[in-house]
Amino acid sequence: MKLFFPKVGMAAGxxxxxxxxxxxxxxxxxxxxxxxxxxxxxxxxxxxxxxxAFAYKNHPVYRVDILGWIVRxxxxxxxxxxxxDDGTGVVNCCxxxxxxxxxxxxxxxxxxxxxxxxxxxxxxxMQQLTCMELGDIIHVRGRLNRYRNRVEVxxxxxxxxxxxxxxxEIYRMEELPxxxxxxxxxxxxxxxxxxxxxxxxxxxxESGESIVxxxxxxxxRAHLVDRLCIHLRSQLGDPSNGFQNFFLRELETIEAVxxxxxxxxxxxxxxxxxxxxxxxxxxxxxxxxxxxxxxxxIVFRSGNxxxxxxxxxxSLTSRLDKTILKILRADCQLPKYEKGCHYLHVMDRxxxxxxxxxxxxxxxxxxxxxxxxxxxxxxxxxxxxxPFS
Numbered sequence: 001m002k003l004f005f006p007k008v009g010m011a012a013g014x015x016x017x018x019x020x021x022x023x024x025x026x027x028x029x030x031x032x033x034x035x036x037x038x039x040x041x042x043x044x045x046x047x048x049x050x051x052x053a054f055a056y057k058n059h060p061v062y063r064v065d066i067l068g069w070i071v072r073x074x075x076x077x078x079x080x081x082x083x084x085d086d087g088t089g090v091v092n093c094c095x096x097x098x099x100x101x102x103x104x105x106x107x108x109x110x111x112x113x114x115x116x117x118x119x120x121x122x123x124x125x126m127q128q129l130t131c132m133e134l135g136d137i138i139h140v141r142g143r144l145n146r147y148r149n150r151v152e153v154x155x156x157x158x159x160x161x162x163x164x165x166x167x168x169e170i171y172r173m174e175e176l177p178x179x180x181x182x183x184x185x186x187x188x189x190x191x192x193x194x195x196x197x198x199x200x201x202x203x204x205x206e207s208g209e210s211i212v213x214x215x216x217x218x219x220x221r222a223h224l225v226d227r228l229c230i231h232l233r234s235q236l237g238d239p240s241n242g243f244q245n246f247f248l249r250e251l252e253t254i255e256a257v258x259x260x261x262x263x264x265x266x267x268x269x270x271x272x273x274x275x276x277x278x279x280x281x282x283x284x285x286x287x288x289x290x291x292x293x294x295x296x297x298i299v300f301r302s303g304n305x306x307x308x309x310x311x312x313x314x315s316l317t318s319r320l321d322k323t324i325l326k327i328l329r330a331d332c333q334l335p336k337y338e339k340g341c342h343y344l345h346v347m348d349r350x351x352x353x354x355x356x357x358x359x360x361x362x363x364x365x366x367x368x369x370x371x372x373x374x375x376x377x378x379x380x381x382x383x384x385x386x387p388f389s
Contacts, residue, residue, distance in 0.1 A: 019060070035064070057185065139157075248307040320367050324371065346368070
């Protein structure tokens with residue numbers, strides 16, 4: 001398989017993939033305040049596939065959570081600079097003074113409640129800043145910046161930690177090895193559907209041949225999914241058991257499917273030789289269409305095979321609805337779920353039952369919405385459901 005990201009080596013024998021900026025949100029590390037050793041923080045390099053983050057392994061990092069001793073204090077007009085040492089290194093933390101004041105101000109008795117609360121917060125921040133000295137323990141959360149070619153932390157939260165027995169530091173040093181092993185040192189891997197899309201983009205760039213990546217959601221293309229749905233249900237659906245397995249490649253042997261799938265390829269591929277669309281484009285159209293049907297609950301992924309699906313006929317849909325109702329009636333009797341079961345919990349329970357081992361979350365949500373329309377279930381929140389009776 002061709003690699004479609006630039007590579008980054010972080011250790012001997014390690015070769016990881018950088019990820020484009022538009023997919024950073026799929027990494028839980030990017031969304032959180034990352035607890036790294038300071039020696040790793042100060043050695044971070046800019047992430048090469050977009051601005052605003054630094055790279056640890058191939059994880060995009062832009063916010064950190066640190067705990068350490070103050071080894072340097074510098075007061076400036078708008079901020080305090082603290083050098084924070086956790087035993088592995090020292091990083092500069094910029095803790096900003098409240099805007100518009102360099103010292104606490106008296107409360108104006110005629111001010112509104114909001115102004116009163118704001119003043120109290122600003123006063124507390126100034127007290128926190130002015131009370132911290134060399135040797136104190138400080139907890140800081142903030143965004144990473146590069147200033148004069150060094151990494152520093154612009155604090156959004158900071159507080160002095162009163163901990164004479166050093167329990168907080170001991171707990172942090174016990175916590176970090178587990179975080180590194182189970183999260184940070186594990187490579188950031190994109191979901192398979194996103195990785196497939198990027199692979200197609202890479203092949204298009206290398207070959208110079210346009211690959212159709214049209215949007216299935218466009219109204220002018222909706223008929224493609226509709227016609228494919230009709231064909232799958234009429235030709236592949238087996239009324240005797242409610243579903244029939246099929247592979248994506250099998251659809252290429254069906255003339256009607258190929259005729260449907262090649263239409264948008266020919267439209268977007270103006271220089272098609274002999275009026276025929278490249279097979280790679282057609283395969284991409286078929287895959288996008290089936291993925292759309294999977295999200296809508298019309299087909300389900302079947303078994304452990306990557307590209308095997310089954311068509312949901314009326315009997316299978318009815319069986320799904322009855323199974324979900326059975327799960328809700330049983331689980332909502334438990335104190336933990338007395339206020340309703342989350343639809344992802346229902347999906348997990350279905351994954352243990354045949355033939356729903358690979359049913360998608362979207363298909364489960366659609367089934368629950370269908371049951372609610374039939375007054376079989378009630379939604380207690382947007383994501384939680386209980387049986388009507």
